[in-house]
Amino acid sequence: MKITVIGAGPGGYEAAIMAAKLGADVKIVEKNEVGGTCLNIGCIPTKALLASSDVLTTSLEAEKFGVFNDNTYADLKQIIERKDKVVSGLVKGIKFLFESNCVNLVRGIGKLIDSKTVEVKRGDGSVEKLVSDKILLATGSIPICPEMFHYDGKRVITSTEALALKTPPKSMIVIGGGVIGCELGQFFNRMGTKITIVEMADQILSSEDEDVAKQLVRQFKREKIKILTANGVSDVNIQDSNVVVTLKNGEILEAEMILLSIGRCSYSKGLNLEEVGIKIDPQGHIEVDGNLETSVKGIYAVGDLINTPFLAHVASKEGIIAAENMMGKAKTGLHKAIPRCVYTDPQVAAVGLTEKEAQKRGIPYKTGSFDFRALGKAQIIGKIQGQVKIIVDEKDVVIGASIVGPEATDLLAELTMAVHFGLTAEVLGDVIHPHPTLSEAIMEALHDVHGKSINKVSLRL
């Protein structure tokens, strides 16, 4: 079986390697660097920067632990260099995986000619035609930049340019208080930039519950990050040394830069989709069936190109499912438990339904919660803000959960498993959790669903 993949992000490269492992002869076409958005301008670089700001914060608070360090400061240039080193090491890793799995990397811009042929235009202008039995489209997404914001990559930037800034701007207006806006907003704030976040919805992290977002708002306010919610932008004016933003309520903001983080859209430009007969939905996603096959037999699509959450772990999972389907394994569907993670301080992690989603769907539910403040490990490491919240249905099955606090994104795995397998709070809460660890907060929250948390402070006066 010959397979051609276009796009070597997490969706494309994991599909390519899985198909090769299953015996396919695989070619993968990439116009930039392997690893896609996630590795080069997304997940990995943002988290590498945040790791540096975490070290800075810990170092600034060292005295609380009896450790003294009089000369703590951050050098953004060196932080960026470290980030680049992390990225290039991982890029090399993917290239090595391609070689060791006999996946053939073809450099250039790919486009469809028909259901079996991909044409690749190389940097030197030469063109190659790749003929295969099956094709996978995994060309990802790009930032949304409406014209009114006058995006120029210098004064009005997206996350892509933000990740390469070598000196922190004096001030920055972050438009969009979603995951990327919150992560980069807090990072630059800690680098010394005065940050204002403008969010159209009533709260930042608008898809999460209010109590979850409030925890992050509390920390942002402590750090003097200004948050303006329920407000949109009506005008952007780029001046000599400043950008002036007029909000819908008439308020005027000025800053050195704007960071646009209002979302991303599928990127299928130049793929020739219409000519080949591939259907696209009104939002520009490629339409796929439960097997991730497009409207043209033998052509599959995954990741940010299709209408599933724009997340690297979703793209990877879909890549693996598509590879198995292309190789005749008939794997269907995505999984119901998709983790959602925000790597701010405190971290925010959630899975399954929120309370507001359960209410909207009319699902009767109960909750249990536990504050990190009451936990030995949280006190030991000096990170006491946040809580675990569990949401169960009438049968005690965990249908959703959120964690705000230290290592929330790693801790979520246990609750993702609970939602995935439909475990009850009673069954999961019966598991012994090691002491002293942060995972005990999950156990206590599970017990709290039945009013049996030993360490939760409840006022029964």
Ligand SMILES: Cc1cc2nc3c(=O)[nH]c(=O)nc-3n(C[C@H](O)[C@H](O)[C@H](O)COP(=O)(O)OP(=O)(O)OC[C@H]3O[C@@H](n4cnc5c(N)ncnc54)[C@H](O)[C@@H]3O)c2cc1C
């Ligand atoms: C700042 C930021 C932070 C993020 N953080 C996280 C996070 O912490 N966790 C998380 O899960 N997700 C995160 N994401 C989202 C994540 O990066 C994407 O969901 C993921 O990369 C999508 O994978 P993909 O394979 O669909 O596409 P991409 O990773 O976008 O890869 C597509 C690839 O296709 C190539 N390509 C496009 N067109 C062509 C063509 N015609 N020919 C050849 N090659 C082509 C591109 O160059 C690119 O390499 C973040 C995104 C951003 C922007």
